[in-house]
Amino acid sequence: xxxxxxxxxxxxxxxxxxxxxxxxxxxxxxxxxxxxxxxxxxxxxxxxxxxxxxxxxxxxxxxxxxxxxxxxxxxxxxxxxxxxxxxxxxxxxxxxxxxxxxxxxxxxxxxxxxxxxxxxxxxxxxxxxxxxxxxxxxxxxxxxxxxxxxxxxxxxxxxxxxxxxxxxxxxxxxxxxxxxxxxxxxxxxxxxxxxxxxxxxxxxxxxxxxxxxxxxxxxxxxxxxxxxxxxxxxxxxxxxxxxxxxxxxxxxxxxxxxxxxxxxxxxxxxxxxxxxxxxxxxxxxxxxxxxxxxxxxxxxxxxxxxxxxxxxxxxxxxxxxxxxxxxxxxxxxxxxxxxxxxxxxxxxxxxxxxxxx
Amino acid sequence: xxxxxxxxxxxxxxxxxxxxxxxxxxxxxxxxxxxxxxxxxxxxxxxxxxxxxxxxxxxxxxxxxxxxxxxxxxxxxxxxxxxxxxxxxxxxxxxxxxxxxxxxxxxxxxxxxxxxxxxxxxxxxxxxxxxxxxxxxxxxxxxxxxxxxxxxxxxxxxxxxxxxxxxxxxxxxxxxxxxxxxxxxxxxxxxxxxxxxxxxxxxxxxxxxxxxxxxxxxxxxxxxxxxxxxxxxxxxxxxxxxxxxxxxxxxxxxxxxxxxxxxxxxxxxxxxxxxxxxxxxxxxxxxxxxxxxxxxxxxxxxxxxxxxxxxxxxxxxxxxxxxxxxxxxxxxxxxxxxxxxxxxxxxxxxxxxxxxx
Numbered sequence: 001x002x003x004x005x006x007x008x009x010x011x012x013x014x015x016x017x018x019x020x021x022x023x024x025x026x027x028x029x030x031x032x033x034x035x036x037x038x039x040x041x042x043x044x045x046x047x048x049x050x051x052x053x054x055x056x057x058x059x060x061x062x063x064x065x066x067x068x069x070x071x072x073x074x075x076x077x078x079x080x081x082x083x084x085x086x087x088x089x090x091x092x093x094x095x096x097x098x099x100x101x102x103x104x105x106x107x108x109x110x111x112x113x114x115x116x117x118x119x120x121x122x123x124x125x126x127x128x129x130x131x132x133x134x135x136x137x138x139x140x141x142x143x144x145x146x147x148x149x150x151x152x153x154x155x156x157x158x159x160x161x162x163x164x165x166x167x168x169x170x171x172x173x174x175x176x177x178x179x180x181x182x183x184x185x186x187x188x189x190x191x192x193x194x195x196x197x198x199x200x201x202x203x204x205x206x207x208x209x210x211x212x213x214x215x216x217x218x219x220x221x222x223x224x225x226x227x228x229x230x231x232x233x234x235x236x237x238x239x240x241x242x243x244x245x246x247x248x249x250x251x252x253x254x255x256x257x258x259x260x261x262x263x264x265x266x267x268x269x270x271x272x273x274x275x276x277x278x279x280x281x282x283x284x285x286x287x288x289x290x291x292x293x294x295x296x297x298x299x300x301x302x303x304x305x306x307x308x309x310x311x312x313x314x315x316x317x318x319x320x321x322x323x324x325x326x327x328x329x330x331x332x333x334x335x336x337x338x339x340x341x342x343x344x345x346x347x348x349x350x351x352x353x354x355x356x357x
Numbered sequence: 358x359x360x361x362x363x364x365x366x367x368x369x370x371x372x373x374x375x376x377x378x379x380x381x382x383x384x385x386x387x388x389x390x391x392x393x394x395x396x397x398x399x400x401x402x403x404x405x406x407x408x409x410x411x412x413x414x415x416x417x418x419x420x421x422x423x424x425x426x427x428x429x430x431x432x433x434x435x436x437x438x439x440x441x442x443x444x445x446x447x448x449x450x451x452x453x454x455x456x457x458x459x460x461x462x463x464x465x466x467x468x469x470x471x472x473x474x475x476x477x478x479x480x481x482x483x484x485x486x487x488x489x490x491x492x493x494x495x496x497x498x499x500x501x502x503x504x505x506x507x508x509x510x511x512x513x514x515x516x517x518x519x520x521x522x523x524x525x526x527x528x529x530x531x532x533x534x535x536x537x538x539x540x541x542x543x544x545x546x547x548x549x550x551x552x553x554x555x556x557x558x559x560x561x562x563x564x565x566x567x568x569x570x571x572x573x574x575x576x577x578x579x580x581x582x583x584x585x586x587x588x589x590x591x592x593x594x595x596x597x598x599x600x601x602x603x604x605x606x607x608x609x610x611x612x613x614x615x616x617x618x619x620x621x622x623x624x625x626x627x628x629x630x631x632x633x634x635x636x637x638x639x640x641x642x643x644x645x646x647x648x649x650x651x652x653x654x655x656x657x658x659x660x661x662x663x664x665x666x667x668x669x670x671x672x673x674x675x676x677x678x679x680x681x682x683x684x685x686x687x688x689x690x691x692x693x694x695x696x697x698x699x700x701x702x703x704x705x706x707x708x709x710x711x712x713x714x
Contacts, residue, residue: 071591111584176562182590182599184555198541205533206634227468233539234428242539277563 010087014096025094027101028060029346030086031339033141034068034078034107037240040335041065041085043093044343046101053148053343057336061092069109079122082107086126102132104342106141106334134342138334139165139175145337146296146328149344153294153326154278156271156314158301160243162188164274166282174281176274181239187270189243189301195263196249197233197242200226203259211259212252220248246301253308261308267301268310272317285322292324298334367444371453382451384458385417386703387443388696390498391425391435391464394597397692398422398442400450401700403458410505410700414693418450426466436479439464443483459489461699463498463691491699495691496522496532502694503653503685506701510651510683511635513628513671515658517600519545521631523639531638533631538596544627546600546658552620553606554590554599557583560616568616569609577605603658610665621665624658628667629674642679649681655691 026045033040043061047054065085070078082105090096103123110116119135127133143155143165154166162185163178177185185191200217202208204226214226221232233242252260275295279285284293295318302311315327330337383402390397400418404411422442427435439462447453460480467473476492484490500512500522511523519542520535534542542548557574559565561583571583578589590599609617632652636642641650652675659668672684687694 176564179558179587182551183558183586194539201536201540206638207533207630229540230536233537273564281563
């Protein structure tokens with residue numbers, strides 16, 4: 001059971017710290033990555049603003065909580081989760097809110113400036129007024145996790161769902177996909193698995209060719225007949241449950257199954273097409289189409305843990321149109337990306353201030 | 358508000374009929390078509406068993422009620438609805454249960470012999486023991502509505518969903534599609550509309566070509582930007598709400614839009630492929646592939662009310678492989694099909710009995 005706090009109680013640890021003379025450490029930044037599955041908050045110290053960050057970036061504390069997507073759990077529950085996970089990370093790091101210089105909160109479900117403003121208003125009631133606050137879509141944290149805080153380039157996320165999100169250096173943005181399965185996120189884990197389930201039904205009822213997916217998927221789900229798949233899908237339409245079948249599709253494709261192979265090749269085209277749409281709209285490749293730009297690749301579908309390497313194929317497909325693509329597989333998690341994003345902005349401000357004085 | 362009856366009260370009208378000397382009319386058959394949207398019950402008189410039915414078939418009474426799919430509303434509510442609609446039809450026809458010779462109940466959600474047996478047990482507690490009871494999937498009633506009670510050939514239903522269902526004269530059956538949108542019912546109204554919505558998003562985010570579907574669909578839904586479609590689809594995932602956009606797709610295709618046209622052509626291939634799979638598996642076209650077989654076409658998607666005539670194109674596509682296809686657009690509703698199915702069985706029994714005596 002999650003502990004419930006009354007208003008503000010979550011920050012009680014700060015009194016004890018002040019009394020015991022603790023909480024006098026370095027200034028810190030909080031970075032949050034809030035998704036539908038979990039929420040991660042990290043606390044990093046503000047290291048001297050040199051041109052290059054230490055690698056790996058310093059980390060004082062890390063805390064994990066549940067879902068903080070306001071569309072899924074409602075605004076009150078989402079805020080409670082966010083406040084608790086921030087308090088936990090700060091408390092673990094031995095800091096209080098007065099040590100915080102910036103908070104960068106990247107949560108899924110933030111799509112409009114109005115979402116952003118609402119969360120900013122709420123955050124500003126929690127932190128002292130000098131704290132700099134940033135609220136972004138969680139795809140932005142994923143991008144920053146690959147570019148170490150620099151907001152430039154494109155990120156491709158492919159897990160249960162998929163989205164491509166890009167920024168120019170002057171902060172124009174564009175996205176493709178990320179609209180859910182009804183609206184055609186076909187390269188996602190859900191999309192791949194739904195195609196495989198469809199192939200099973202089609203093979204069974206005579207519309208489609210024979211495929212080893214039939215045996216393998218029934219085995220995986222402990223079902224006897226493809227007819228039972230109908231009941232299985234209706235019983236729980238959760239996308240993640242369906243997306244969990246992707247490894248079966250990869251196994252079949254690696255064993256030479258043509259149908260499974262075609263599904264993965266189509267997914268590669270779909271994922272590449274999302275990135276290409278963003279790159280074209282933002283002209284990330286420059287006017288001549290040859291300029292370099294970072295492409296951050298995130299999510300289970302893009303991980304290079306198989307012989308049939310979806311991520312590698314996606315890059316190959318993008319390179320044909322945009323040879324300047326620089327693929328990056330982040331070494332840090334998105335929450336650190338969020339913190340580095342804030343760190344980057346603070347660093348630029350401090351440089352500007354230094355030039356002025 | 359639906360009137361609630363206590364156990365058996367729904368049949369109280371029978372006492373009054375007996376007292377007033379009514380209810381001495383002809384023997385009757387009840388035919389029911391129970392779907393997710395509505396349930397129809399018709400009462401037809403048993404006309405002398407000649408070889409040919411009067412056209413149109415005689416009709417004593419008709420009653421309509423709500424959903425009777427047990428998967429949607431639960432078993433108790435489904436049974437209440439079925440019992441009430443049967444009582445209403447009988448009462449309207451001036452008959453009592455003792456006049457009933459047969460009941461044919463065709464309801465969606467009946468997919469296994471166990472479903473069938475459960476409903477048969479329940480029905481046999483309502484009617485006198487001499488009443489013949491038949492329980493079928495609702496696609497069977499749709500087939501019988503085109504073949505006037507003969508259970509032979511294939512039916513293609515394409516409304517919000519789609520299914521192809523076929524029978525040989527010796528009652529072997531086969532189906533294709535009908536597994537829901539996750540499992541690839543792509544030629545359905547839902548399938549067509551979901552493809553159109555996807556085309557709007559793809560055009561908007563740069564993955565797909567320009568299409569007039571963007572303007573037309575936003576206009577239809579009273580939205581300003583394609584981004585708002587995401588919220589629109591999440592707000593209510595009902596398939597019928599999405600399928601209602603099919604007329605917009607047809608209008609765009611008729612006006613020459615290539616994307617809309619491609620979506621409809623793909624749907625035609627999908628629908629034809631379901632029928633072809635059933636015809637092949639049951640060898641409805643005979644060993645040489647040239648034999649005639651009826652194809653009953655049912656549902657809004659197949660209605661010939663537009664210049665872009667999906668039903669006509671589906672038939673053309675099937676004819677290429679199976680020139681013996683005999684398309685039928687039923688002139689009576691599925692509930693009458695259900696009644697005629699029972700009529701047909703009774704007729705065959707009476708012929709056999711006549712031969713024996």
